[in-house]
Amino acid sequence: MQVSINVNGEQRSHEVEPRLLLVHFLRDVLGLTGTNVGCDTSSCGACTVHLDGEAVKSCTVLAAQADGLAVKTIEGMADADGTLHPMQRSFQENHGLQCGFCTPGMVMAATSLLEENANPTEREVREGIEGNLCRCTGYHNIVQAILAAAAEGGRR
Amino acid sequence: MIPAAFEYERVDSVEGALAALATHGDEAKLLAGGHSLLPLMKLRFATPSVLVDVGRLKELSYIREDGDEIAIGALTRHLDVETSSLLKEQAPILAHAAGQVGDPQVRHRGTLGGSLAHGDPASDLPAVILALGGSMVITGQGGTTRTVAATDFFTGFLETALAPDELLTEVRVPKVPGAGWSFQKLTKRAQDWAIVGAAVVRSNGSSGIALVNMGSTPLRASAAEAALASGASVADAAAVADQDASPSADINASEEYRRHLARVLVRRGLEEASK
Numbered sequence: 073m074q075v076s077i078n079v080n081g082e083q084r085s086h087e088v089e090p091r092l093l094l095v096h097f098l099r100d101v102l103g104l105t106g107t108n109v110g111c112d113t114s115s116c117g118a119c120t121v122h123l124d125g126e127a128v129k130s131c132t133v134l135a136a137q138a139d140g141l142a143v144k145t146i147e148g149m150a151d152a153d154g155t156l157h158p159m160q161r162s163f164q165e166n167h168g169l170q171c172g173f174c175t176p177g178m179v180m181a182a183t184s185l186l187e188e189n190a191n192p193t194e195r196e197v198r199e200g201i202e203g204n205l206c207r208c209t210g211y212h213n214i215v216q217a218i219l220a221a222a223a224e225g226g227r228r
Numbered sequence: 229m230i231p232a233a234f235e236y237e238r239v240d241s242v243e244g245a246l247a248a249l250a251t252h253g254d255e256a257k258l259l260a261g262g263h264s265l266l267p268l269m270k271l272r273f274a275t276p277s278v279l280v281d282v283g284r285l286k287e288l289s290y291i292r293e294d295g296d297e298i299a300i301g302a303l304t305r306h307l308d309v310e311t312s313s314l315l316k317e318q319a320p321i322l323a324h325a326a327g328q329v330g331d332p333q334v335r336h337r338g339t340l341g342g343s344l345a346h347g348d349p350a351s352d353l354p355a356v357i358l359a360l361g362g363s364m365v366i367t368g369q370g371g372t373t374r375t376v377a378a379t380d381f382f383t384g385f386l387e388t389a390l391a392p393d394e395l396l397t398e399v400r401v402p403k404v405p406g407a408g409w410s411f412q413k414l415t416k417r418a419q420d421w422a423i424v425g426a427a428v429v430r431s432n433g434s435s436g437i438a439l440v441n442m443g444s445t446p447l448r449a450s451a452a453e454a455a456l457a458s459g460a461s462v463a464d465a466a467a468v469a470d471q472d473a474s475p476s477a478d479i480n481a482s483e484e485y486r487r488h489l490a491r492v493l494v495r496r497g498l499e500e501a502s503k
Contacts, residue, residue, distance in 0.1 A: 073236060090236035090279070091269075112229050114267060115419065117333065126336040132266050133337065136236045137259075137283060185332065202418035203331025 075139040079104070080148030088135050095119045095130035097138075098145055106146040106176050110205070117204030120177035120184075121145050127184030129203070146176035149183075159183050159221045168217030170208035178204050182218045191222055231269035238281040242288070245395050246369055248280040254392035256280050260303055260342035263334050264351075288341070288397055291315060300399045302341025306330075306353075309340055319401050321409035321429055325356045328411065331419040344381070345396045347388045347445065350421040352413065354382060354446035357399065358438035359427035365398035366390060373397070382445040407431035408501035412493040413440065416480065423480045424489035426469070428497035435465075437497070442473035442490050449473070452494055462502060466495030 076085040079102060086101055098104045098121070107130060110118030114132040121130045122144040130143075149157040156164065159179050169175045178201065185192065185200035192200060197218045198211070206214060239245045249256055257276035259265060260283055268274040282288070288303035291312045298318050300309065309315060309326035316323045329335055329343070329352050343353045344364065357378045364376050368391070376389045383389055390396060413425040425440030426449075435456045437449040451471035455464060475486035 089233065091231045091233055093230075112270070114263065114330075114334065117331070120333060123336075127333045128336055129333045132263055134236070134262070134266070136238070137262065137281065139238075181333065184336075188332075199418070200332060203333045 073136060075135050077135070077138050077140070078142040080144055090134065090136050092135045093131055094121070094123075094133040094135050094138050094143070097135035098130060098143070101135075104145050104147050108173055108176060110173065110177075115205065116174070116177075117181060117201075118174055118177040120180040120204065122180055122184060125184075125187065127181045127203075144180075146179060149179065157183070158224060159186075159218070162217045162221035162224070163214070166213050166217035166220055168210070168214045170206075170210040174204060174206045174208075178206070178214055182214075182221070185218070186222055190225075192219075194219060197222075229270035231266070232272055232275040234269075234276055235278045236281065237278060238284065240284060242285065242367060242395060242397060243371070245280060245282050245285070246367065246371070246393070248278075249393045249395070250369055252278045252280070256392075258282050258345070258395065260339045260345075261305065261337035262342075263330070263338040264342060264346040264348060282395075293318075293403075294400070297400045297402055300340055300401070302345075302396045302398060303339045304341070306335035306338045306340065306343075307332075310335060318403040318405050319360060321407075321411055321427060322353075322356050322360065322401060324409075325352050325411045325427065328352055328413055334419075340399055341396045344399065345388060345390055347382050347384075347386050349382075349385070349443055349446050350441040351446065352411070352422065352425060352427075352440060354378075355425060355427040355438035355440045356411065357401065358382075358446055358448050359429045359436035360401045360404065361429075361436055362399060362401040364389075364396055365400065366394050367397040368394045375400070379448060382447070385444040387445075404429060404431045408503065410497035410500035412497045412500075414489055414493065424475075424486050424493060426490065426493040426497045428494065428501045430498075430501045435498075435501075437469065437494060439469070439473055439490055439494075442470065442475045442486060444474070447472060449490070449494060456498075462495060462498040466491050466498060469494035 108118040110116035256278040288301040408430040451468040470487040470490040
């Protein structure tokens with residue numbers, strides 16, 4: 073079947089199998105490998121992207137379900153000139169990562185969280201990223217990074 | 229993990245969904261948010277040959293007052309149930325429990341009707357609808373509708389009263405603005421399925437108590453409800469909370485531990501609902 077999905081502002085049309093998962097469309101068809109596959113069971117959140125502005129786990133969405141909608145991945149967060157999104161910068165400044173595998177999903181979940189709650193408490197941040205696992209257990213600095221980004225109005 | 233191959237058909241109306249079901253029969257499955265069905269398909273526990281995507285039926289996404297009840301469109305997402313000011317006021321346990329489903333990403337996609345139609349005994353919301361004494365509005369071929377009480381809806385493991393050519397279109401719950409309520413859920417990690425859960429609603433002297441993951445279906449703790457109705461204390465009612473249940477053992481809990489949890493969680497729930 074033909075799908076046409078706006079990915080990071082660019083309309084991408086491809087012939088795909090109905091069973092193709094959105095994460096495989098992004099990684100294998102478009103070559104956007106910033107979105108990781110971790111558990112592949114909608115538990116870990118490494119594959120989190122925005123679908124029409126909201127965080128979803130792209131391992132549990134069919135590319136067909138995203139047909140006609142807008143997807144944003146970690147590759148679409150920085151400006152064209154390389155200026156990082158405020159959330160990316162905050163993760164960098166607060167050392168909100170260790171191995172980095174969960175980071176793209178964390179950044180996408182965190183920006184979606186701030187869209188729904190611009191000034192979360194620490195508890196709300198922790199609950200807001202409950203769908204994202206960091207196997208390095210580096211949650212402390214991830215939470216600090218999100219709180220710092222929120223304090224700076226980091227939604228953009 | 230890749231699902232087995234299937235044909236995909238997106239419909240844009242209830243009529244279109246019913247027509248697709250009439251054409252494909254029980255070879256077809258309805259796809260709403262997909263957060264119960266797609267994981268099963270990736271594991272190849274489910275291999276439908278046709279997926280009928282109803283995920284964009286905006287006409288089935290609503291929450292509104294209807295007399296003594298709140299009517300909720302089957303395709304209303306967990307996020308919209310969680311944040312509904314009408315539900316927070318009139319049936320707060322449902323808004324609260326919707327916010328406990330999975331995680332934010334799941335709540336952006338998963339729907340109330342999808343969760344109920346899936347009929348998973350480990351799901352949170354079937355127990356809440358049971359405790360509230362809610363009902364399901366089912367639309368069949370030709371647009372005829374029938375209403376099934378939640379107590380009659382869950383018929384077996386992942387089985388419901390829905391026929392293969394029918395569509396769950398609406399969920400109805402009574403307005404219980406002043407009711408005492410509690411939703412208890414024990415998980416190992418924040419986003420996990422409940423090892424055991426309990427939903428409690430106490431309103432006008434009657435009590436609805438339902439259990440999560442305590443048998444092959446979502447189920448009511450009828451013995452505990454009856455004990456309260458005949459004047460038993462919270463502690464005595466909670467002591468029989470597992471009497472109607474037949475929990476299984478798995479990697480997370482033995483049968484006896486699940487029974488223990490049901491008694492403890494129902495006691496905590498009744499105490500919280502009685503404040």
